[in-house]
Amino acid sequence: MKTPLLDVRNLSKTFVARRGFMGGQSAVVHAVSDVSFSVATGEAFGLVGESGCGKSTTGRAILRLVEPNSGTVLLKGEDVLGANPRRLRALRRQMQIVFQDPYSSLNPRRTIGQTLTEPMAVHGLGTAREILEAVRTVLAEVGMPIDAANKYPHEFSGGQRQRIGIARALVLQPELIVADEPVSALDVSIQAQILVLLRSLQQRHNLSFVLISHDLGVVRHFCSTVSVMYLGRIVERGPVPAIFDEPLHPYTRALRNASPVPDPKAKVIMAKLEGEVASALSPPSGCHFHPRCPHVMEICRGVYPGWVQVAPDRGVACHLYPAGVGSTVSAAAAPGR
Amino acid sequence: MSKASQLPLAVDGLTTAFRVEGRWYDAIRDVSFSVARNETLALVGESGCGKSITALSIMGLVPKANGRITAGRVLLDGRDLVPLDETEMETIRGNAISMIFQEPMTSLNPVLSIGFQVAEALRYHTPLTGEAARARALALLEHVKIPSAARRFDDYPHQFSGGMRQRVMIAIALACSPQIILADEPTTALDVTIQAQVLALLAELKSETGMAMIFITHNLGVVASIADRVAVMYAGDLIEIAPVEELFEHPMHPYTEALLSSIPRVDRDAGDLKPIAGQVPPITAMPSGCRYADRCPLRVPRCATMPPLVGLAVDPNHQVRCWVRAADESVGA
Numbered sequence: 288m289k290t291p292l293l294d295v296r297n298l299s300k301t302f303v304a305r306r307g308f309m310g311g312q313s314a315v316v317h318a319v320s321d322v323s324f325s326v327a328t329g330e331a332f333g334l335v336g337e338s339g340c341g342k343s344t345t346g347r348a349i350l351r352l353v354e355p356n357s358g359t360v361l362l363k364g365e366d367v368l369g370a371n372p373r374r375l376r377a378l379r380r381q382m383q384i385v386f387q388d389p390y391s392s393l394n395p396r397r398t399i400g401q402t403l404t405e406p407m408a409v410h411g412l413g414t415a416r417e418i419l420e421a422v423r424t425v426l427a428e429v430g431m432p433i434d435a436a437n438k439y440p441h442e443f444s445g446g447q448r449q450r451i452g453i454a455r456a457l458v459l460q461p462e463l464i465v466a467d468e469p470v471s472a473l474d475v476s477i478q479a480q481i482l483v484l485l486r487s488l489q490q491r492h493n494l495s496f497v498l499i500s501h502d503l504g505v506v507r508h509f510c511s512t513v514s515v516m517y518l519g520r521i522v523e524r525g526p527v528p529a530i531f532d533e534p535l536h537p538y539t540r541a542l543r544n545a546s547p548v549p550d551p552k553a554k555v556i557m558a559k560l561e562g563e564v565a566s567a568l569s570p571p572s573g574c575h576f577h578p579r580c581p582h583v584m585e586i587c588r589g590v591y592p593g594w595v596q597v598a599p600d601r602g603v604a605c606h607l608y609p610a611g612v613g614s615t616v617s618a619a620a621a622p623g624r
Numbered sequence: 625m626s627k628a629s630q631l632p633l634a635v636d637g638l639t640t641a642f643r644v645e646g647r648w649y650d651a652i653r654d655v656s657f658s659v660a661r662n663e664t665l666a667l668v669g670e671s672g673c674g675k676s677i678t679a680l681s682i683m684g685l686v687p688k689a690n691g692r693i694t695a696g697r698v699l700l701d702g703r704d705l706v707p708l709d710e711t712e713m714e715t716i717r718g719n720a721i722s723m724i725f726q727e728p729m730t731s732l733n734p735v736l737s738i739g740f741q742v743a744e745a746l747r748y749h750t751p752l753t754g755e756a757a758r759a760r761a762l763a764l765l766e767h768v769k770i771p772s773a774a775r776r777f778d779d780y781p782h783q784f785s786g787g788m789r790q791r792v793m794i795a796i797a798l799a800c801s802p803q804i805i806l807a808d809e810p811t812t813a814l815d816v817t818i819q820a821q822v823l824a825l826l827a828e829l830k831s832e833t834g835m836a837m838i839f840i841t842h843n844l845g846v847v848a849s850i851a852d853r854v855a856v857m858y859a860g861d862l863i864e865i866a867p868v869e870e871l872f873e874h875p876m877h878p879y880t881e882a883l884l885s886s887i888p889r890v891d892r893d894a895g896d897l898k899p900i901a902g903q904v905p906p907i908t909a910m911p912s913g914c915r916y917a918d919r920c921p922l923r924v925p926r927c928a929t930m931p932p933l934v935g936l937a938v939d940p941n942h943q944v945r946c947w948v949r950a951a952d953e954s955v956g957a
Contacts, residue, residue: 337815444903474670474842479886479899501815504845508888508897531890545820547845548891549884551868563785563818 290364291325292495293349293382293463298322298358300341300348304568316567318344319355320519326463326512331489331496333510333527335503337542339567341519342499346465349497350382351375362463380410383456387468389448393440399426399451400436406459421458429454429484446477450484457488467499482509503546507531512600515539518567518575525601535603538576574606582607631699632803632836633682633721634658638696640674640681642907648694649907651677652860655696656933659804659853664830664837666851666868668844670883672904674860675840679806682838683723684713700804719749722797726809728789732781738792739765739777745799764795768825787818794825801833808840823850844887848872853941856880859904859915862933866942876936876944879916914946922948 300319306312319341326332334342348355351367360367367378386392393402403422407413413421423433429450440448449469456464466485470478486509488494500506506513507527514524515536523536534540562579565571571578577587586606595610596602638655641648652674659665667675680686682698684705698705700720705713717723725731733741742761746752752760758777765773768791781789790810797805807826811819827850830837839850847854848868855865856877864877875881882900902919911917917927926947933945944950 337817446903475844475883476670476886476900477903479888479897480901482888483897483899502888503816503890504888507890507893528893541817543890545816546890547816547819547843547849548889549844549848549872549887550891551848551851551872553848553891563787564815 292328293326294361296323296359298355300344300355314568317519322521324514326495329493331510333506333513334499335506336516340516342516343467346467346499380459381461382463383461385452385456385466385469388472389452392452395440398437403458425454425458445473449481463495465497518570523603536605537580537582631658634699636697639694640677641694643690644908655862657855659836661836662834663852664839666847666854667840668847669857673857675857679808719800721804722802724793724797724807724810726812728793734781737778742795745796749800768795786814790822805837861915863945870942876949877946878920878922
């Protein structure tokens with residue numbers, strides 16, 4: 288089997304939260320639990336879920352911007368988590384990140400040119416002339432004028448700043464880009480410009496993406512495979528658009544139904560995912576989704592469901608799909624207790 | 625029986641200007657619309673289009689230091705609110721018109737219990753006091769479906785989730801049984817499953833009470849699920865207004881059309897996105913004609929003057945502010 292570009296196995300990350308008077312008590316938050324997925328060269332992989340589901344922590348843990356507690360991350364077969372600082376620097380050249388908020392992710396005191404040359408200087412790449420040339424190329428690639436290099440971030444609009452954020456990630460010519468909600472802060476028309484830009488970069492450079500988003504529309508448009516996260520765990524994984532057209536996990540279905548669609552005839556099924564996302568500090572026993580699940584069964588309250596591969600490219604963690612059964616959506620509609 | 629008196633709220637030719645570096649610029653100009661009882665009008669547009677300024681102008685909340693309403697009327701049951709002073713407006717705000725804001729954490733007082741804050745609205749605007757106000761406040765919290773409202777009555781805002789805080793805001797807005805609710809991006813800060821719950825609640829309350837709702841949002845998906853009619857704004861101009869199904873099926877203004885085809889959709893593979901090239905001009909450099917002209921593929925010389933908002937011959941309820949499209953479709957123009 289061909290080695291995937293990125294292979295994430297059983298990744299976990301816990302944070303310690305201080306609570307109580309003066310932080311006297313502490314509690315462990317399982318931000319990411321046992322997350323596994325892989326991304327092929329040139330593939331756009333989506334991580335989708337609501338706030339606090341651990342999707343951003345997962346993205347950061349891949350690059351070791353937060354240190355995971357356990358698991359493995361392999362980039363082209365090389366161990367990222369075990370890499371020494373020197374190797375890590377070399378690995379990070381191949382994987383870069385684009386952040387959500389283009390206002391806070393650019394240094395306001397540096398010109399765009401300084402921001403774009405810094406990564407190359409850090410990695411000791413090229414002569415001054417080569418670096419300048421790289422900056423010109425990358426600005427042109429993201430659709431910015433060359434004279435942007437002499438300006439400061441405040442002189443640009445949100446969409447332009449996001450282009451600069453993308454240019455900063457691109458300047459090292461990485462193979463993988465982790466894009467954490469890259470269009471969430473932007474207006475619809477600007478959002479479409481950025482998505483079109485990302486798609487063209489993907490095609491031109493055969494780039495791989497891990498796209499982190501809460502917006503199912505963005506994921507459907509951009510990604511070929513998606514994993515759905517709920518309270519730190521992947522609950523379903525599969526190809527786009529099948530996962531949205533025929534969701535298996537009741538949470539995926541609820542998320543799909545609650546996502547607004549610009550068509551008055553397809554009114555959001557406002558019924559009726561009761562309740563709210565539980566706190567990651569004290570996730571419910573058994574399946575974390577069981578208190579909100581319309582198909583909850585006795586077993587769901589006590590036992591976290593194992594991963595069931597229902598098709599070669601499709602898997603789900605839900606007791607409605609017993610291992611070994613190629614279950615269908617209608618099975619999920621069977622009355623629960 | 626005049627038609628206007630049937631309408632709880634009519635905005636007529638509203639123009640609000642802001643001062644930027646010593647000069648006054650129109651942030652919204654000539655905005656006219658009305659909303660009927662038991663109707664939800666969505667005011668939709670991208671950042672800076674003037675949808676929130678329109679709301680602030682209706683509520684008399686335009687910051688006086690550098691903003692002012694320069695023309696137009698805001699008719700509440702036929703009475704113009706624009707000339708009213710602050711004291712008079714205070715009897716109207718929270719009473720006849722209530723507002724719900726985007727961020728419930730910053731709109732609630734963090735050091736007062738949520739029960740107290742709901743009761744406060746009642747004590748301020750109604751004759752209810754003490755136990756009676758408390759009882760009514762509890763009923764309101766139950767009405768907006770706060771689970772175990774009695775037990776949580778004395779809890780503070782930080783003990784509630786975002787969705788629950790927004791329910792508290794809705795309870796406060798409903799305290800005086802307003803005729804009109806002005807909701808400014810009320811679900812934007814919420815996760816989609818929670819957003820669906822809050823939208824369902826608002827729709828239910830509207831049909832229960834028969835109040836009129838002006839729902840401000842940038843999200844056309846939300847518009848499709850909650851609105852009866854839609855007004856689209858661009859750069860301070862109201863450019864199109866139509867019943868919701870009509871607007872989504874037959875968008876007339878080139879901007880509305882472009883906006884609809886730039887949304888990545890979860891329900892279908894719509895093919896490639898077609899982004900709108902360019903950007904909204906800054907308020908200090910707005911063209912005097914159609915403000916979308918620079919980005920518009922249908923631009924003609926006439927677009928250098930501002931087109932009027934005219935109804936279409938096929939459907940007078942569908943109005944559009946575009947020389948090209950109005951000329952194609954209406955009889956009069």
